[in-house]
Amino acid sequence: MAGMEGMPGMTDPGPAHPAVAAAAAAKFTRELPLLKTRQPTARTNGTDVYATRIVDGTADILPGVKSRVRTYDGDFAGSIIRAERGRRVVMVHQNKTPDPSQVHLHGGVTPQRWDGGLMDNIEPGGFREYVYANDQPGATLWLHDHVHHAHAANVFRGVARPYLLHDPAEDAFNLPSGEFDQTLVLRDARFDANGDLAYLMDDAEGRSTILVNGVPWPVMRVTARKYRFRFVNAANLRFFVMALSSGTPFTQIGGDGGLLPAPWQAPVVAISPGERAEVVVDFSAFPKGTRLTLDNYIGPGPEADVGKVMAFEVGDPAPDTSSVPASLVPLPALAAPTVKRRFELAMGEPGSGDMTATINGQVFDHDRIDTTVRWGTTEEWTVVNTNATLPHNFHTHLAPFKVVSRNGEAPMPDESGLKDTVQVFPAQEVVLRITFDSHKGVFPYHCHMLDHSDMGMMAQLKVV
Numbered sequence: 001m002a003g004m005e006g007m008p009g010m011t012d013p014g015p016a017h018p019a020v021a022a023a024a025a026a027k028f029t030r031e032l033p034l035l036k037t038r039q040p041t042a043r044t045n046g047t048d049v050y051a052t053r054i055v056d057g058t059a060d061i062l063p064g065v066k067s068r069v070r071t072y073d074g075d076f077a078g079s080i081i082r083a084e085r086g087r088r089v090v091m092v093h094q095n096k097t098p099d100p101s102q103v104h105l106h107g108g109v110t111p112q113r114w115d116g117g118l119m120d121n122i123e124p125g126g127f128r129e130y131v132y133a134n135d136q137p138g139a140t141l142w143l144h145d146h147v148h149h150a151h152a153a154n155v156f157r158g159v160a161r162p163y164l165l166h167d168p169a170e171d172a173f174n175l176p177s178g179e180f181d182q183t184l185v186l187r188d189a190r191f192d193a194n195g196d197l198a199y200l201m202d203d204a205e206g207r208s209t210i211l212v213n214g215v216p217w218p219v220m221r222v223t224a225r226k227y228r229f230r231f232v233n234a235a236n237l238r239f240f241v242m243a244l245s246s247g248t249p250f251t252q253i254g255g256d257g258g259l260l261p262a263p264w265q266a267p268v269v270a271i272s273p274g275e276r277a278e279v280v281v282d283f284s285a286f287p288k289g290t291r292l293t294l295d296n297y298i299g300p301g302p303e304a305d306v307g308k309v310m311a312f313e314v315g316d317p318a319p320d321t322s323s324v325p326a327s328l329v330p331l332p333a334l335a336a337p338t339v340k341r342r343f344e345l346a347m348g349e350p351g352s353g354d355m356t357a358t359i360n361g362q363v364f365d366h367d368r369i370d371t372t373v374r375w376g377t378t379e380e381w382t383v384v385n386t387n388a389t390l391p392h393n394f395h396t397h398l399a400p401f402k403v404v405s406r407n408g409e410a411p412m413p414d415e416s417g418l419k420d421t422v423q424v425f426p427a428q429e430v431v432l433r434i435t436f437d438s439h440k441g442v443f444p445y446h447c448h449m450l451d452h453s454d455m456g457m458m459a460q461l462k463v464v
């Protein structure tokens with residue numbers, strides 16, 4: 001395909017290092033790394049300043065192997081940036097790698113110049129400053145690379161980290177907090193013969209090692225009480241459709257845009273690449289020593305491997321004064337839409353040899369504005385997956401949306417809050433309502449199966 005020469009991921013990586021099989025055989029023995037919080041470099045009255053580096057290095061992912069990775073600050077698992085609603089965060093990113101980079105705050109309502117929107121590269125050896133106002137409801141956001149034509153490969157190599165926006169309104173709820181509020185970053189990986197991460201374009205089949213917080217199939221030792229878990233799907237292509245092996249439902253409290261209007265008992269949590277889900281799990285019902293696995297229902301790869309995500313091992317009871325209220329954060333009223341648009345997602349079916357991925361028949365072109373929107377308007381977008389077998393999803397920068405319907409039916413409670421990424425299954429039509437009342441400028445929207453967006457399933461809107 002024109003324009004794909006020189007893109008990463010065009011050569012088959014071949015067989016994997018034997019440590020990959022060893023890691024698969026040793027499921028649920030490696031301790032889950034709890035993500036560290038990155039401390040600001042400086043704090044002033046209203047601002048936290050972070051000096052960060054995009055670096056190449058190694059990570060201990062597989063037993064006895066140093067895998068080459070590319071990360072923020074050398075931390076493959078992804079140390080957390082914690083922001084407070086109403087307090088500004090300034091991040092100065094130095095690019096210490098030999099390739100250009102870009103930083104995007106996924107889920108952030110950010111003006112164009114700090115959106116990481118594609119063409120403002122941080123060149124090798126250079127640096128760039130990003131300012132985040134954090135003037136939006138608390139939510140589990142994440143930072144990841146967004147450089148044109150290579151963000152899929154960069155995110156796959158590890159250039160991603162959580163960004164938790166805390167909100168005083170939320171702190172009032174008495175949800176599990178502190179050490180009982182843990183972020184679980186989910187992804188998959190493929191390794192080459194050296195044990196390095198091997199990026200091959202559109203390689204859903206090959207990526208069958210499941211990683212949580214940077215390690216394969218870990219076990220988390222929990223006390224017998226309630227925990228809040230923030231799942232981030234940082235995989236390029238894999239959907240995680242997860243249930244607890246005990247059959248116990250999750251109490252889902254949050255999605256992309258933060259807390260839901262009300263919690264609900266979710267038998268399954270399903271998140272596609274880019275999406276987040278927050279749940280509360282109460283382990284107090286299980287006797288000490290119980291091991292629960294977090295099972296995954298679908299996806300390419302050997303069932304024994306991709307069917308398992310991680311395990312929880314229940315320990316001693318622990319005091320617990322946390323609770324989940326019956327109602328959480330009401331959905332803001334969205335005005336009636338005055339403009340309707342339709343977006344058709346399409347790409348070659350597996351085996352067709354066609355590596356073109358499009359929105360409304362066109363591959364991404366950064367010199368083209370695909371959609372012009374008037375500032376202040378609310379629009380209704382119908383997103384259609386025209387593929388017969390391939391799932392897609394749809395992500396908007398700048399503005400979150402409300403899911404109005406899926407194939408004419410009202411959405412499930414997991415989509416009852418504001419979202420920025422939505423699943424669009426084969427032959428489905430999803431209707432969204434979206435208001436453009438924050439910033440003007442040019443912003444991308446795309447399938448967040450990042451291999452697909454690098455293959456062209458991305459377009460640009462301009463708010464005027």
Ligand code: C2O
Pocket residue numbers: 104106144146274395397444446448
């Ligand atoms: Cu999370 Cu345009 O991306």
Ligand code: CU
Pocket residue numbers: 104105106107395396397
């Ligand atoms: Cu985004």
Ligand code: CU
Pocket residue numbers: 391392393447448449452453457
């Ligand atoms: Cu897609």
